[in-house]
Amino acid sequence: MSDAPRTSGTPGHPLLSDAPLVVAIDGPSGSGKSSTSRGVAARLGLAYLDTGAMYRAVTWLAVHEGVDLTDTDAVADLVARSQLVLELDPAHHSVTIDGHDVTTAIRDPDVSAAVSAVATNLAVRADLVARQKQVIADAAGGIVAEGRDITTVVAPEAPVRVLLVADPAARVARRHAELGEHVDAEAVHDQVVRRDRDDSTVAAFHDAAPGVTVLDSTELTLEQVIDAICALVPAAYDPAVAR
Numbered sequence: 384m385s386d387a388p389r390t391s392g393t394p395g396h397p398l399l400s401d402a403p404l405v406v407a408i409d410g411p412s413g414s415g416k417s418s419t420s421r422g423v424a425a426r427l428g429l430a431y432l433d434t435g436a437m438y439r440a441v442t443w444l445a446v447h448e449g450v451d452l453t454d455t456d457a458v459a460d461l462v463a464r465s466q467l468v469l470e471l472d473p474a475h476h477s478v479t480i481d482g483h484d485v486t487t488a489i490r491d492p493d494v495s496a497a498v499s500a501v502a503t504n505l506a507v508r509a510d511l512v513a514r515q516k517q518v519i520a521d522a523a524g525g526i527v528a529e530g531r532d533i534t535t536v537v538a539p540e541a542p543v544r545v546l547l548v549a550d551p552a553a554r555v556a557r558r559h560a561e562l563g564e565h566v567d568a569e570a571v572h573d574q575v576v577r578r579d580r581d582d583s584t585v586a587a588f589h590d591a592a593p594g595v596t597v598l599d600s601t602e603l604t605l606e607q608v609i610d611a612i613c614a615l616v617p618a619a620y621d622p623a624v625a626r
């Protein structure tokens with residue numbers, strides 16, 4: 384299917400798309416997906432979907448409920464029954480699961496250490512991918528969605544698809560600066576390098592699929608990365624014109 388935006392139907396503006404803009408961003412840990420996606424969404428007036436936060440929230444729930452993460456059926460059952468609510472405003476992002484506000488708790492090191500065990504559960508992935516597709520379909524004003532399989536599985540027809548990469552050393556250094564220098568270097572390495580290795584067994588986020596733009600953020604500031612992604616938005620979607 385064509386990557387081109389639909390440009391048929393806006394009355395009085397025949398060259399403008401009548402479909403909401405979807406920006407899909409994938410990449411390894413620490414490449415800057417979350418900060419960049421929030422920045423792009425804020426600048427373009429779009430909603431923001433952090434799919435990693437969904438995998439983290441269901442992991443938090445499984446740990447909270449004492450479910451054995453290696454029991455794939457039990458974890459998938461728990462996830463299927465869970466009520467997951469994400470606030471999609473890039474300036475006020477929050478995550479609630481079964482009534483628990485887990486916005487902060489899902490960033491805890493124990494969740495980061497455990498999340499790959501849940502994210503590699505194929506039944507959990509099918510469940511969360513379906514929910515993510517629904518969120519994107521419901522985003523009437525457009526959305527930026529980020530994760531590991533957005534450009535390939537969740538929103539392969541998005542008009543803007545980016546694989547954000549950065550050198551492993553830069554990604555580990557960024558994560559270390561974010562977590563604090565008191566955090567053990569080995570723990571940071573585990574959160575970035577080991578987790579990427581485990582995650583890449585179920586999602587292809589190291590190589591760009593055809594039509595996906597690779598953007599290397601190693602030598603770029605956050606603002607420069609946001610500028611580069613906004614520059615990829617087809618003119619038919621230019622929010623300054625289309626809204």
Ligand SMILES: Nc1ncnc2c1ncn2[C@@H]1O[C@H](COP(=O)(O)OP(=O)(O)O)[C@@H](O)[C@H]1O
Pocket residue numbers: 410411412413414415416417418419557558560561600603604605606608
């Ligand atoms: N282009 C950049 N240059 C320097 N630091 C960055 C850049 N992009 C993001 N960061 C920082 O790196 C850390 C990881 O970014 P984050 O957006 O959480 O990455 P990801 O979602 O890919 O894991 C954060 O502290 C963020 O502020």
Ligand SMILES: Nc1ccn([C@H]2C[C@H](O)[C@@H](COP(=O)(O)OP(=O)(O)O)O2)c(=O)n1
Pocket residue numbers: 411412413417434435436438439498499502503529530531532533578582586
């Ligand atoms: N679409 C996605 C998003 C995240 N995941 C997995 C991979 C990660 O280990 C966890 C958490 O993702 P998150 O984007 O929060 O990870 P970072 O800490 O930002 O690197 O979820 C996934 O498998 N598919």
